[in-house]
Amino acid sequence: MSAPLQPAPGVFYWPRYLDMTQQHWLSAEVFRLAESAPFYRPEMPRTGHKLSVEMTNFGSLGWFTDAEKGYRYEARHPFRGTSWPPIPELLLDIWRATAGYRSLPEACLVNLYRGRARMGLHRDSDEPARDAPVLSVSLGDKALFRFGRARKISSTQTLLLESGDVVVFGGVARLMLHGIDRIFPGTSSLIPGGGRLNLTLRRVTIPDATQKEAADQGGDRPPNALFALDTGRG
Ligand code: SIN
Ligand code: MN
Numbered sequence: 001m002s003a004p005l006q007p008a009p010g011v012f013y014w015p016r017y018l019d020m021t022q023q024h025w026l027s028a029e030v031f032r033l034a035e036s037a038p039f040y041r042p043e044m045p046r047t048g049h050k051l052s053v054e055m056t057n058f059g060s061l062g063w064f065t066d067a068e069k070g071y072r073y074e075a076r077h078p079f080r081g082t083s084w085p086p087i088p089e090l091l092l093d094i095w096r097a098t099a100g101y102r103s104l105p106e107a108c109l110v111n112l113y114r115g116r117a118r119m120g121l122h123r124d125s126d127e128p129a130r131d132a133p134v135l136s137v138s139l140g141d142k143a144l145f146r147f148g149r150a151r152k153i154s155s156t157q158t159l160l161l162e163s164g165d166v167v168v169f170g171g172v173a174r175l176m177l178h179g180i181d182r183i184f185p186g187t188s189s190l191i192p193g194g195g196r197l198n199l200t201l202r203r204v205t206i207p208d209a210t211q212k213e214a215a216d217q218g219g220d221r222p223p224n225a226l227f228a229l230d231t232g233r234g
Helices: 021-035 089-098
Strands: 004-010 012-015 054-059 062-064 073-076 105-115 121-122 133-140 142-148 157-161 166-169 178-184 194-204
Touching: 004 157, 021 089, 021 133, 021 194, 054 062, 062 105, 089 133, 089 166, 089 194, 142 194
Parallel strands: none
Antiparallel strands: 004 012, 012 166, 054 105, 062 073, 105 194, 121 178, 133 166, 133 194, 142 157, 142 178
């Protein structure tokens, strides 16, 4: 694994972390798993306006929102009533190698952007485990990712995310604003039917300190304690 770029404090960026073979495998695996956990368009709290992005989840917890109950995590697919499919091992490997966190993620939000789908600036703040970073993997069409710690547009930055890219944000950037201004249709042929997939891994619950989890087992400790510098944790 090469050293990441660091476009801002607490933000780490690995361009083309995944090679083409891995990208093809992962994209196919996402659509295979989505056969038992179909994509849907969630609703904004209260207004019920549907997001332009289609979503599903993998893992023991999935992020969901609807008009009545708003943003939350659910252990089951809201329309199927079944548990979410497991997070693919390839994604857990990326987490182990880059997140520098003592436990594995519980949630993998799968965002599917087709056509003019976009995502407004928001913070990921529904997770009690704020000491864990957020890890995002991009597949398919290029996208303009906007991020910053203050809402003022002049204080935000952008990254053009491409297929196979990995971004990890944590520490002082854990609650940064981020969103997708737009995707660039036709810039990749990876996704059947075109578009972009984004896979976001998050630890939701605070890990039990006495319970040694798989993140520590069988492999190396993450090579770089990326967030120690930024958060002051040892
Ligand atoms: C998200 O914040 O949920 C998605 C970000 C992305 O699509 O890159
Ligand atoms: Mn987000």
